[in-house]
Amino acid sequence: MFKKVFPLSSILFLRFLGLFLVLPVLSVYALDLEGATPLLVGVIVGGYALTQAIFQVPFGTMSDKIGRKPTILVGLLMFLVGSLICAYSTDIYTLMFGRFLQGAGAIGSVIPAMIADLVEEEIRGKAMALMGGFIAISFAISMALGPVVASAFGISAIFLITGGLAVIAIVLLFTAVPTPPKIKHTYHDSVKTSDILKDNNLLNMIIINAMQKGLMTMAFVLIPIFLTQPQYGFGWAKSELWMAYVPAMIAGFLAMAPAAILGEKKNIPKQIFLISIVLFLASFLIMGFTTSSTVFVLGVVFFFMGFNMMEPLVQSMISKFARVHQKGAALGISNSAAYFFTFLGGTSAGLFLDISDKETLTLTIAVVTGLWLIWTALKLQNPIKHSHLYIPSNEIDFDKLGSLESEHIAEWYVNETENIVVVKYVSDAMEKDDLKAKLVK
Numbered sequence: 085m086f087k088k089v090f091p092l093s094s095i096l097f098l099r100f101l102g103l104f105l106v107l108p109v110l111s112v113y114a115l116d117l118e119g120a121t122p123l124l125v126g127v128i129v130g131g132y133a134l135t136q137a138i139f140q141v142p143f144g145t146m147s148d149k150i151g152r153k154p155t156i157l158v159g160l161l162m163f164l165v166g167s168l169i170c171a172y173s174t175d176i177y178t179l180m181f182g183r184f185l186q187g188a189g190a191i192g193s194v195i196p197a198m199i200a201d202l203v204e205e206e207i208r209g210k211a212m213a214l215m216g217g218f219i220a221i222s223f224a225i226s227m228a229l230g231p232v233v234a235s236a237f238g239i240s241a242i243f244l245i246t247g248g249l250a251v252i253a254i255v256l257l258f259t260a261v262p263t264p265p266k267i268k269h270t271y272h273d274s275v276k277t278s279d280i281l282k283d284n285n286l287l288n289m290i291i292i293n294a295m296q297k298g299l300m301t302m303a304f305v306l307i308p309i310f311l312t313q314p315q316y317g318f319g320w321a322k323s324e325l326w327m328a329y330v331p332a333m334i335a336g337f338l339a340m341a342p343a344a345i346l347g348e349k350k351n352i353p354k355q356i357f358l359i360s361i362v363l364f365l366a367s368f369l370i371m372g373f374t375t376s377s378t379v380f381v382l383g384v385v386f387f388f389m390g391f392n393m394m395e396p397l398v399q400s401m402i403s404k405f406a407r408v409h410q411k412g413a414a415l416g417i418s419n420s421a422a423y424f425f426t427f428l429g430g431t432s433a434g435l436f437l438d439i440s441d442k443e444t445l446t447l448t449i450a451v452v453t454g455l456w457l458i459w460t461a462l463k464l465q466n467p468i469k470h471s472h473l474y475i476p477s478n479e480i481d482f483d484k485l486g487s488l489e490s491e492h493i494a495e496w497y498v499n500e501t502e503n504i505v506v507v508k509y510v511s512d513a514m515e516k517d518d519l520k521a522k523l524v525k
Contacts, residue, residue, distance in 0.1 A: 088202040089211045091260035093218040095156070096195050098253040099163065100219050102246030103132065103186070104226035106239065107301075108329050111434075112308040112322055113239040118175040122309075126434020128180050130301040132166075132187030133426030139190035140420045144197065152198040156257055159189030164250040171243035182243075192423070193416045196399060202262060212403045213348055216396035217340065224337040224392060227329035235323035280414050285405040288464040290418045292357055293398050295456050296391065298425030299364055302449065303387050305433035310371065311380070316442060318377055328381045336388030343393035353397045354464050361460060363390030365453045372446025404467045407495045470494055471511035473519055477503045481525045488523070 107129065114125045147155035166185030173179040196212065203211040233242055280286050311320040311328060320327075343360075347353040363386045370383030399415070406414035436445040477498065485496065485505065492513040498505050509519060 086214075088262060089199055089214050091256055091262075092195050092199055092202075093215045095160075095253045095256055095261070096215060097218040097222045098249040098256075099160070099191070101222040101226055102163070102167065102249045104223050105230045105233070105246060106242045107304040108227055108230040108325060109234040109239065109242075109308055109322065111305045112312050112325075113234060114176065114179060115309075117173070117179060120176045121434075122437040123431070123434045124176050124180070126305050126430045126432070126437070127427075128176065128183050128430075129305050129434070130427040130430025131180055131183035133297070133301070133423040133430075135184045135187035136190045136192060136423035137420045137427065139188050140193050140416055140423065143190045144193050144416050147194045147197060152194055152201070153257060153261065153263070155194050156191050156198075157254060159191035159194070160250050160254050160257070162186075162189030164247050164254075167243045167247035167250060171240045171247065186246075187423070190423075192419045196403075196415050198261075200403070210348065210400070212400040213344055213396045216399050217344060220340050220392045220395040221337070223395070224333045224340070224388070227333040227336075227388065228326065231322075231325035231329055235326070277413065277417065280406070280410055280417060283405065284463055285465055285467070286402065286410075286414055288460060289398065289402045289405060290414075290421050291456070292394070292460065292464075293402070293418045294421040294425040295453075296360075296364075296394050296398070297422040298429035299368075299387075299449070299453070300391060301426050301430035302433040303367075303384075305430050305437075306371065306445075307384060309437065310442065311377075317375055318380065320377070328384045331381060332384040332388035335385045336392035339389040340392040340396060344396040347397045348400065351466055351469060353401050354460070354466050356393055356397060357460060357464065358457065360390040360394040361453065361457045363387070363393075365450060365457065368446055368449045368453065372442055372449075401467065468494075468510060469512065470508050471516070473507040473509065473516055475505045475507070475520060475523060477505055479524050480505050481523060484523050 111125050111129050114120055114128050115122075143155055143159060146158075163186050166182045166188070169182030169185060170179055171182075173182055196215065199211050199215060230242060233245065281290075307328065308322075308325055310316045311318045311325060312322055343356045347356040367383045367385075367387035367390065370386065371380055374380050374383065398418075402414055402418050433445070436448070488496065488507075492510040494508040494510070496505065496507040505523075507519065507523070
């Protein structure tokens with residue numbers, strides 16, 4: 085599994101590293117550009133996510149028609165051009181255009197789809213968790229490097245580095261990523277968006293993914309502005325921002341692995357998500373009301389811990405809750421919602437800074453986060469553990485298969501390329517041999 089997933093996860097790592105490097109400092113540096121206002125700065129911080137949300141479905145459709153690799157190449161090239169435009173922008177509107185173009189290369193759902201093509205059903209959750217772990221690591225590294233690079237070389241240097249990372253990702257795409265097999269799954273039902281949204285667990289994972297990303301861009305609008313702008317009482321220099329991000333990065337990195345291991349192996353992702361949401365709630369309350377720099381940094385630490393604990397599990401849980409014919413659609417809907425909330429988070433934070441005060445903004449975020457906590461506690465369930473039965477198609481009685489009814493059968497499908505039937509069942513409730521006996525000729 086690792087050999088198949090590592091190259092694709094590395095591409096995603098490089099792409100998110102480029103996006104995340106700029107987040108810790110973008111809002112405060114963008115304020116110095118011609119035409120800048122807090123609202124426009126908020127749009128720029130989350131701007132890439134708006135075009136990501138818009139182009140998720142078109143890129144997913146394109147990947148089905150022309151292939152995963154060519155689609156990923158198109159997305160990375162758009163990301164490269166957008167990064168160069170950002171690097172050489174001298175006014176707020178050119179920077180905004182570059183950020184929109186960065187996001188238009190929407191390969192966020194294409195890479196998980198390609199991983200699903202390459203990896204067997206049983207270990208797909210682990211593969212998605214590994215991919216999420218790479219994203220979380222890129223997030224952690226960026227928090228330490230971004231402020232240091234921006235302070236030493238300016239914000240343009242970060243965008244140039246981002247462009248270079250895109251070039252490296254393109255090289256990896258054609259030298260290390262295997263070509264996925266052509267596998268067609270035949271399933272006895274069609275995909276409906278309404279079915280995905282009616283599934284409580286999938287709906288909750290969509291909400292969790294969206295809220296996490298929305299709070300992320302809120303934080304990265306607010307943290308550097310609160311710390312560096314004189315009216316908020318801290319008066320840090322831009323070159324000192326690393327002192328908030330480095331300890332937060334270390335704490336987030338240390339919290340990530342235990343959370344991922346416990347969430348997957350102990351099958352307690354719900355509990356991990358609830359702890360993460362509590363950390364988000366505490367972090368914004370601390371950052372919004374403290375007058376101490378030390379306590380403010382503690383709030384930043386809590387935020388990073390919550391984000392990194394949640395990130396490796398999100399995609400994995402969506403792939404576990406979704407049925408085989410829903411996985412692509414569920415990931416697409418979830419990522420579209422997440423990117424839209426990423427844009428909404430940055431924009432609303434900038435708008436609030438324009439029209440309100442720090443305390444009112446903090447209380448608003450706290451109320452929304454508290455409602456999210458209650459909703460998740462009441463609605464989300466931990467996934468049921470399933471096993472898979474594989475039977476050659478020529479041994480199956482398809483009349484028996486078509487009439488298979490059991491509350492312990494999650495789904496079945498036919499892999500036409502390999503000529504096997506796959507039955508997903510609750511292993512604690514059914515014996516493998518008994519199930520097979522009901523299906524063979």
